[in-house]
Amino acid sequence: MRTDRLSSLAINKKRQPEAALLAAGALTAGFLNGLLGAGGGVILVFLLELLYKPAGEKAKTVFTTSLCALCAVSLVSFVMYVSEGRAELSAPLPYLLPAAAGGCAGAWLLHRIPVRALKLLFALVVIWSGCYMLFS
Amino acid sequence: MADIAVTFLIAVLAGLGVGSGGLLVIYLTLACGVPQLRAQGINLAFFIVSAAASVALQLRRAKPDAAVLSVLAVFGIAGALLGSRAAGFADPGLLRRAFGGILALSGAYTLIRSVPPRHMQTRRKTPLQR
Numbered sequence: 012m013r014t015d016r017l018s019s020l021a022i023n024k025k026r027q028p029e030a031a032l033l034a035a036g037a038l039t040a041g042f043l044n045g046l047l048g049a050g051g052g053v054i055l056v057f058l059l060e061l062l063y064k065p066a067g068e069k070a071k072t073v074f075t076t077s078l079c080a081l082c083a084v085s086l087v088s089f090v091m092y093v094s095e096g097r098a099e100l101s102a103p104l105p106y107l108l109p110a111a112a113g114g115c116a117g118a119w120l121l122h123r124i125p126v127r128a129l130k131l132l133f134a135l136v137v138i139w140s141g142c143y144m145l146f147s
Numbered sequence: 148m149a150d151i152a153v154t155f156l157i158a159v160l161a162g163l164g165v166g167s168g169g170l171l172v173i174y175l176t177l178a179c180g181v182p183q184l185r186a187q188g189i190n191l192a193f194f195i196v197s198a199a200a201s202v203a204l205q206l207r208r209a210k211p212d213a214a215v216l217s218v219l220a221v222f223g224i225a226g227a228l229l230g231s232r233a234a235g236f237a238d239p240g241l242l243r244r245a246f247g248g249i250l251a252l253s254g255a256y257t258l259i260r261s262v263p264p265r266h267m268q269t270r271r272k273t274p275l276q277r
Contacts, residue, residue, distance in 0.1 A: 033215065034222040041226025046234045047246045048187025049169030049194070053253040055219065069209070076211035078198045080219035084227045085198070089191040091231035098188020106171070109155035110193045114200030116155075117162020121205075126163050130261035133165045137254030140173045144247025 029062055037080065044081065045088040052081055071121070150179075158197035162204075166257060167194060169250055176243070183239045183246070 036058040040051030055077035063073065092098035153174050161167035171193050175186035234242065 030218055033218045037219040037222035038226040041223035041228075042230035042233075043226075043249065044191075044223070045227040045230025045232070046237070047169070047230075047242065047249060048184075048190045048234075049167070049172060050246070050249040050253065051223065052166065053249075053256055055223075057256065059215075071205065072209040072211070075202060075205040075209040076216060076219070078202050078205070079211050079216055080223050082195055082198045082202065083220045084223035085191045085195045087224045088227040088231045089188065089195060091228065092184075092188040092191065092234075095231070095235055097184045097235060098191070099185075102185065103189045103192030105150060106154045106189060106193045107196045109151045110158045110197040111200040113155040113158020114162040114197035115204060117159040117165075117197075118201040118204035119162075120159070121163055124163075126165055127261055129160065129163065129165050130257055133160060134254045134258035134261060137166075137170070137250050137257065139254075140170075140177070141247045141250030141252070141254055143177070144173070145244050145251060146247075 032062065033058065040081075041084045041088075044084050045091065048088070048092075051084060052077055055080060154193065158193070158200075161194070161197045162201040166253070167197065169246065172246065173250070183243045184234065187234070187242075187246075 036054055040054040043049075043054065044051035056073060059073040059077060060070075064070075089098065093100055154171065157167050157170045157174070160170070169190060171190045172183075172186045175181040175189060176183055181189070237245075
């Protein structure tokens with residue numbers, strides 16, 4: 012099986028502006044993740060696509076990179092929430108098994124179904140919900 | 148039972164790369180009446196598990212660069228420490244509105260990205276042109 016690697020992302024002295032932009036974006040994404048419990052993914056994907064899509068990196072490599080980073084970031088946010096008493100360790104338990112099963116199912120379906128229509132539907136639902144939460 | 152079905156569907160969307168976009172927070176706060184901060188905590192745990200499951204499968208096809216991942220993780224974690232501390236001081240109503248604003252923006256971004264550029268769109272011939 013062919014493996015795509017973000018080879019063009021190696022950071023050296025010539026690429027310090029890229030590294031600085033990545034650091035600033037990651038800091039912002041992490042802050043939003045901790046503050047709102049979600050929302051960092053859009054920033055990371057936008058940033059990685061902006062920097063590396065023109066160099067020919069594939070969407071799935073960008074997506075996997077942002078997911079890996081957000082796993083670590085969300086883990087720290089969750090530990091902070093629990094340690095400061097804003098979330099209970101037991102509260103998410105009923106959601107974890109369907110979360111793992113759904114994550115695997117989604118990754119398996121990724122190369123098997125067209126996702127454009129789903130993205131459109133998802134975007135419309137999210138815009139409506141966001142406006143509702145913003146103005147209600 | 149509805150909770151399990153909704154959580155599964157949202158995790159499928161996350162694994163597909165469509166995005167989970169805090170959909171679980173929306174469901175928990177708007178449909179189940181769970182307080183905002185508690186819903187955010189549940190969403191974080193949900194995201195860790197669904198994303199880890201998805202990454203475990205994706206890593207066979209796409210390997211992230213270690214240097215980039217280190218930068219993202221180190222600065223992301225620093226931001227998360229600041230953000231989760233700030234969440235403790237923020238007014239829940241303000242958090243809810245901020246969450247809504249970020250959702251609306253991320254939805255708009257997803258919408259723009261999912262529409263192909265005009266030059267990529269193939270024009271279908273009308274019956275008169277055939």
